Amino acid sequence: MIDKSRMEHVEWWAKKCRQNMKECQRQVAPFIDAQIEMANDFYKRLAKTKGGMEKIRQLKMQRQKRRTGCFHNSFLNLIVRYNH
Amino acid sequence: MERQVKDKNLLNKFVSDFIGIVEKNGIKYIIVSGFVAIAHGRSRGTEDIDLIIERISGQQFERFHRQILGKNFECIHGTSAKNLYNDYLAENLAIRYVKKDSFVPEMELKLAKDEIDEQQLRERVKLPLTGLPFYFSTIETNIAFKEELLKSPKDIEDARHLRLIYAEKLSEEKISQIKKLIKKCRL
Numbered sequence: 122m123i124d125k126s127r128m129e130h131v132e133w134w135a136k137k138c139r140q141n142m143k144e145c146q147r148q149v150a151p152f153i154d155a156q157i158e159m160a161n162d163f164y165k166r167l168a169k170t171k172g173g174m175e176k177i178r179q180l181k182m183q184r185q186k187r188r189t190g191c192f193h194n195s196f197l198n199l200i201v202r203y204n205h
Numbered sequence: 206m207e208r209q210v211k212d213k214n215l216l217n218k219f220v221s222d223f224i225g226i227v228e229k230n231g232i233k234y235i236i237v238s239g240f241v242a243i244a245h246g247r248s249r250g251t252e253d254i255d256l257i258i259e260r261i262s263g264q265q266f267e268r269f270h271r272q273i274l275g276k277n278f279e280c281i282h283g284t285s286a287k288n289l290y291n292d293y294l295a296e297n298l299a300i301r302y303v304k305k306d307s308f309v310p311e312m313e314l315k316l317a318k319d320e321i322d323e324q325q326l327r328e329r330v331k332l333p334l335t336g337l338p339f340y341f342s343t344i345e346t347n348i349a350f351k352e353e354l355l356k357s358p359k360d361i362e363d364a365r366h367l368r369l370i371y372a373e374k375l376s377e378e379k380i381s382q383i384k385k386l387i388k389k390c391r392l
Binding site for chain 1: 214215216243245246247248250252307308309310334335336358361362365366369370372
């Protein structure tokens with residue numbers, strides 16, 4: 122369930138995008154970059170901790186299951202690589 | 206010639222690098238779901254880009270896979286193209302590629318699996334408003350999937366965003382038709 126104020130924000134931003142898509146894309150770009158960089162930095166730090174790779178595996182499993190309803194346990198390659 | 210994507214952010218560059226190889230192999234593809242909304246300025250994060258490609262043969266996939274590995278990508282499910290094709294793609298399961306030394310973003314690749322995917326590929330479009338040179342499934346299709354099948358708060362917000370962006374251009378009839386097809390094929 123999305124509350125009213127949240128949807129109003131989505132609509133407000135969509136209207137801004139309609140008015141000037143390029144400017145909105147320009148504003149969003151650093152956010153997208155930062156999100157990816159932060160996620161990768163975090164995963165790399167987590168991978169170095171005790172049990173970190175198992176936690177990453179669980180996180181990815183959980184996410185995939187939520188998206189597709191099933192999970193194939195095949196993150197082992199990634200795990201092996203980051204453990205070396 | 207390397208494709209040009211203006212004002213690349215990390216996500217656009219990742220997609221551009223991957224799609225470059227898909228196109229080089231003459232594989233018909235569409236980008237669907239979250240990246241479609243993000244490419245239209247939607248302010249949210251994502252960990253993966255969803256890509257549907259036509260049903261290529263194992264041999265075609267092997268060639269593509271070899272080239273994609275050469276572009277600094279790796280498949281998190283394994284390295285053997287034969288296994289990836291037989292155990293995943295042929296079984297209508299997605300496989301995921303990341304850039305070496307990265308955990309995100311992931312390119313989630315799957316073969317067209319039913320009538321609705323075939324229709325999406327047939328009707329694929331470029332969306333000039335995004336400023337990106339890739340093929341996407343139609344806006345109506347993305348809205349229909351998000352409202353009828355996916356339905357998470359994030360998906361409902363994406364659909365609302367796209368509805369507002371394309372307010373005058375959307376065909377409600379088309380959205381309804383796709384929703385019926387989704388009910389028939391997926392629900």
